Amino acid sequence: AGMPILQFDCAAWAPWEYPGGVGEYARYVAYIMEGALGRMGPGVEQVCMIWSVMGWTQKLMQPLAVRCMEQLIHILQTVYPERTGVIFLCNTNQLFQGYFYRILRPWMGYNLLSKFCFLSRPSALLESVDASQLPGSIGLTEIPGTHEEFPIPFRSVSDELDVFIAELGGPDRLPAANVRTTAAAAAPQTRFAGGASGTHTGQVDLLQGKPCSLEVDISESTLGIDWHISGDLLGVVFGYKVCRAGGAEVVEEGTTTQDAGCATPSKSGAIGGNLAVQKAWAGCTLKLALYSSYSREDCRTLAYCIGIEAR
Numbered sequence: 001a002g003m004p005i006l007q008f009d010c011a012a013w014a015p016w017e018y019p020g021g022v023g024e025y026a027r028y029v030a031y032i033m034e035g036a037l038g039r040m041g042p043g044v045e046q047v048c049m050i051w052s053v054m055g056w057t058q059k060l061m062q063p064l065a066v067r068c069m070e071q072l073i074h075i076l077q078t079v080y081p082e083r084t085g086v087i088f089l090c091n092t093n094q095l096f097q098g099y100f101y102r103i104l105r106p107w108m109g110y111n112l113l114s115k116f117c118f119l120s121r122p123s124a125l126l127e128s129v130d131a132s133q134l135p136g137s138i139g140l141t142e143i144p145g146t147h148e149e150f151p152i153p154f155r156s157v158s159d160e161l162d163v164f165i166a167e168l169g170g171p172d173r174l175p176a177a178n179v180r181t182t183a184a185a186a187a188p189q190t191r192f193a194g195g196a197s198g199t200h201t202g203q204v205d206l207l208q209g210k211p212c213s214l215e216v217d218i219s220e221s222t223l224g225i226d227w228h229i230s231g232d233l234l235g236v237v238f239g240y241k242v243c244r245a246g247g248a249e250v251v252e253e254g255t256t257t258q259d260a261g262c263a264t265p266s267k268s269g270a271i272g273g274n275l276a277v278q279k280a281w282a283g284c285t286l287k288l289a290l291y292s293s294y295s296r297e298d299c300r301t302l303a304y305c306i307g308i309e310a311r
Helices: 021-037 063-078 094-107 122-127 157-168
Strands: 005-009 047-052 084-090 116-118 191-193 198-207 212-217 222-230 236-243 250-254 270-276 285-292 299-310
Touching: 021 047, 021 063, 021 157, 063 094, 094 222, 094 299, 116 198, 198 212, 198 285, 212 222, 212 299, 222 285, 236 270, 285 299
Parallel strands: 005 047, 047 084, 084 116, 191 212
Antiparallel strands: 198 299, 212 285, 222 270, 222 299, 236 250, 236 285
């Protein structure tokens, strides 16, 4: 859709080499983002990011690197809150998945979290990004990127943009937004496979007096599931249960608990929770059930974000 693409290959990331530490990294993130914003054409308002994490190691989970990632999330959420269009996560390994769900995810709000897209295979990236826009050295071994290597920026933002626009042939050559429309909107997804790590986001319409559920099919590789549901929750009743095939036997059930003094879901505007999956639950289904008892509103739309961690 004309969005500038920012590519990150963690195999080449060495935060311990920054002379200025976390502060230098934060300034570099802002420098890169400002450069991307200056490359936006008419109608383009967001950037696309591609993270290749094949080279993720325990060294990148040391305190300095973790603080750098915390700064990255903070900057994206507070300085550029509406500028992230999508973040594709490619070549993820189990080490990174655990790091993402246990360390990074708690720092993210729903808006940023909904932008992350785990790709089961790197080649799935080609459904959204043309290979002609990807260099061969990004670490996506299954994708034959054909673009020449992009130069690493080193000048001031204004000087970099002047050179970039001059090479294009003028500001009129900046790529404009390309909006695709479909004849009919796809039905919202309410059932998800639990065999692969990923973050699923969307919206559901909750009709007054009619129950609605979001379901995750648990497999042998499912390790944990968490959820975040937001919107107007006045009069909404929530509960979850883990059922065996057919739904006849319930092996686990509960609700979102509130600590003493904490706001209720209707006041905080969110329902959140997580569940560590037991091996014996393979073949079961987790059902997140919602019910609206508020008679003054026939229908309300709720946003959901479901995270799945798998081996």
